[in-house]
Amino acid sequence: MCSSDLVKAANGSMIEILEASNSPASALGMRDAGLRHLAIEVTDFAEAYQQLVNKGIRFLTEPETHNGNTVAFFADCDGNILHLLHRETPLP
Numbered sequence: 195m196c197s198s199d200l201v202k203a204a205n206g207s208m209i210e211i212l213e214a215s216n217s218p219a220s221a222l223g224m225r226d227a228g229l230r231h232l233a234i235e236v237t238d239f240a241e242a243y244q245q246l247v248n249k250g251i252r253f254l255t256e257p258e259t260h261n262g263n264t265v266a267f268f269a270d271c272d273g274n275i276l277h278l279l280h281r282e283t284p285l286p
Contacts, residue, residue, distance in 0.1 A: 201246070203236060232276050239264045239280035246278070 236242040243257060243266060254275070257266040262282030269275050 201234070203242075204238070232274070233279045234276060235279045235281065237280070239278065242278055242280075 234242075239257065243253075246268065247253075251268050254267040254269060255265075257264055257278075264280045265277050267275055267277045
């Protein structure tokens with residue numbers, strides 16, 4: 195996977211993931227200081243997760259559910275860390 199890929203949510207929201215021309219040598223750790231990941235909130239976690247797996251996305255973590263929130267982390271082509279998120283109770 196890479197070059198360009200679109201991920202579209204049921205509500206029409208879309209994210210385009212583009213490969214940079216000069217990728218960094220390695221991704222920074224998920225817990226390093228600074229912006230390290232972007233959340234992509236979905237209404238059906240299992241379906242969204244499977245769609246990404248089917249497109250060749252390799253997840254950095256297994257899906258985990260805590261307090262009704264389910265998350266799984268993955269990286270884009272440039273090493274930016276993203277996480278798929280479903281909240282049992284949406285934020286206000």
